[in-house]
Amino acid sequence: MFQSFEVTSAPEQGPPRLAALREIMEAEGFDAVLVPRADVHQGEYVAPADERLAWLTGFTGSAGFCAVLKEEAGLFVDGRYRMQARAQCAAEITPVAWPETQLSGWLTERLGAGSTVAFDPWLHTVKEAAKLREALGRKDIRLVAVDHPVDRVWTDRPGPPEAPFFAYPDKMAGETSANKRKEIAARLKDAGHRAVILTLPDSIAWLLNIRGSDIPRNPVPQAFVILHDSGRAELFCAPHQAAEVTDHMGPDVAVIEKAGFTAALTDLDGPVRIDPESAPERVRALLEEAGVEVAEDDDPCLLPKARKLPAEIENTREAHLRDGAAMVRFLAWVDAEAPGGGLTEIDVVRALEGFRRDTNALRDISFETICGAGEHGAIVHYRVNEETNRAVRPGELLLVDSGGQYLDGTTDITRTVIVGEPEDEHRRCYTLVLKGMIAISRARFPKGLTGRDLDALARYPLWTEGLDFDHGTGHGVGVYLSVHEGPQRISRRSDTVLEPGMILSNEPGYYREGAFGIRIENLLVTRKARQIPGADDRKMLDFETLTYVPLDRRLIDTSLLSPEERDWIDRYHADTLARIGPRLDGAAKDWLTAACAPL
Incomplete structure (x- = not known):
């Protein structure tokens, strides 16, 4: 069976895990911590290693986020998940109707001037971070970038996915990766962009005509790509994952250790395009800290893929x-x-x-x-x-x-x-x-x-x-x-x-x-x-x-x-x-x- 029927969480797990997180909040001086259902790639689906929201709250839905305060925890879910949230979470985790209630308004009603809200900039998009920073700033509440505190208390956290990628036949894709990269590169040139940062797994799978098994039920690879206006690209992943697709992708796609992604960002010549809807806030910050000009625009693979x-x-x-x-x-x-x-x-x-x-x-x-x-x-x-x-x-x-x-x-x-x-x-x-x-x-x-x-x-x-x-x-x-x-x-x-x-x-x-x-x-x-x-x-x-x-x-x-x-x-x-x-x-x-x- 592909599907299992195991009970993966229970309401009683939430309170002790929240207590452990609040100990860190107290030690670090945080008044709130944001826990999204997201990973560094900002796709809709996440690997078991990134199920922080489910681990903390018991909620296993595919969309939502939690704001943990010293005395309250709000779980923000839309209409698809409200019954599910009530069934899966302990009473001290309060379901919040989203988007009817916005996070910024909920936080500013509960936090005073001078408060700090901790967030992991790899787990929030550029657009999310900017909107929240502006709204909280009007109330003199600081948004503070941190490595996610949940990772310090999640002691049995699974390891990252490392399954090999595999080639998707050009005949079935309808176009070669080389031609796709050429087309996208031409659009970059027309827009005056020297390169684009791709983080969405399905964009990368589509562009390179590869597939993976890093995400349950979705045949996508978890990786990063930098595509240049020349059509040349770097694929950042564990090298063994790309061993079977190197020849398929061709000589203009270099495979580099995933750990080298942040260093590669700082060596780029701008303008570098990022999609504020999907690029992690940390990517924007790294580019700007290195003095690389940033151009915010749509992921150029989205519409051709659609x-x-x-x-x-x-x-x-x-x-x-x-x-x-x-x-x-x-x-x-x-x-x-x-x-x-x-x-x-x-x-x-x-x-x-x-x-x-x-x-x-x-x-x-x-x-x-x-x-x-x-x-x-x-x-x-x-x-x-x-x-x-x-x-x-x-x-x-x-x-x-x-x-x-x-x-x-x-x-x-x-x-x-x-x-x-x-x-x-x-x-x-x-x-x-x-x-x-x-x-x-x-x-x-x-x-x-x-x-x-x-x-x-x-x-x-x-x-x-x-x-x-x-x-x-x-x-x-x-x-x-x-x-x-x-x-x-x-x-x-x-x-x-x-x-x-x-x-x-x-x-x-x-x-x-x-x-x-x-x-x-x-x-x-x-x-x-x-x-x-x-x-x-x-x-x-x-x-x-x-x-x-x-x-x-x-x-x-x-x-x-x-x-x-x-x-x-x-x-x-x-x-x-x-x-x-x-x-x-x-x-x-x-x-x-x-x-x-x-x-």
Whole structure:
């Protein structure tokens, strides 16, 4: 199994660990210490060695941070994680609604003039540090850079990852690393930048056409790269990690010990480009202390990486069809086994991974499978473990959000199904969520819009009933890279223009605490829309669906659907049967045929 079900933290661990940290705070004269869920590379995901937030608080969610004061500890989490935070943390750790409550305001309400707030500048971005320093400075509160104090009390901290990197075939990437570096170098020259510092693991993986296993579930290398305007680059990592990719990268990429990164920064000629959204504050400080001119601008790999090349799109189509067939086998199995009442959430997760493994192409799951039965479905990022595992009972909704990492693509799909017979409220809420998912799938929109402009389409059917959900409608997805990829997304906070080739999830939901959760998710790729005869010549975009797995027709209240929505569902099911059916036989194919019958 890729997934384990061990209990990795417990609420009772928090108080003694906070006490140990506060002893250091007292000795050093700190009034507060910031504990982010971050590492020196500033990607979304971290290795076990960097799980400081989970170790200290017990909270294992993939986003959040803690501010530890002498008498109080605030755990800042968004709407996806508030139930989880309450369940995983001791009472003396207070969940704080973020971003509704900003860290700077929370701190200035509790700290007086002359107070000091300790932070590790490797674990906060340039933008975060600047914003916080300015806000605290107005109240005469100092932000003090330190090596993180948690590392001094975390005595059994795991070592850093050291697995070898491996080559990603140029044919699958759609472009050679040399050509990618040439293209990015030309952009640096046009901007007047002599070099760029890259810290994001997926940017480095994309640029060099390499992959790694330093981060669980995400095939990325943890390293640093300095790319010069000549196209030459230095890769900073443990040399043994790069031994298998040196020839693949070519002579213009030098491999240097990771410990040499800071010294290399001080030898650069400026202007040197750093992305304030992802570069650690310590990188900026080192450059400026050495007198190197700094230019703040976007990571130049982000948009080229997000705009998938034709080879990447073709590859990922195949990955989704393969994964779709595995999902159909799984759903047919659930339909046959779950109504008997003998399954648990762990049984379901194990079975799903087994169906994916049967493809003989699965390299890993793309994230820890979210499998929530009944009330657990309302915990947006619920991870079942040996303590929380419960039976899958007849009459309940079962939410399964999962994905696979294949060499040709990364998948992410959510299906909510009924075990047995649904209640009317199940059908009403499911159909409202489905209407939002269909609205995004059918969207046709002018070129130049962002995900923020589309987000309301997914929410409107819920809004009409006084309902909503506390997460974005969709995130970017890589191709055998991170299952959460920026900068593209469908969200109220997205300001990235959507462009052809960008892959996005489409996953509206509804969650009723203590009762059930509903989420329906397909992946889409943005494309140029077909010209409508007689329309003006405005350039339009729309989405191609990548995910083909049936929806649960038992949960669809057709009286709530428009004719266009009914037609979309029937066309989607007909396409699913045509694309997935030839990959199946026996009972699974019979189940698919019935599941895809017209409404």
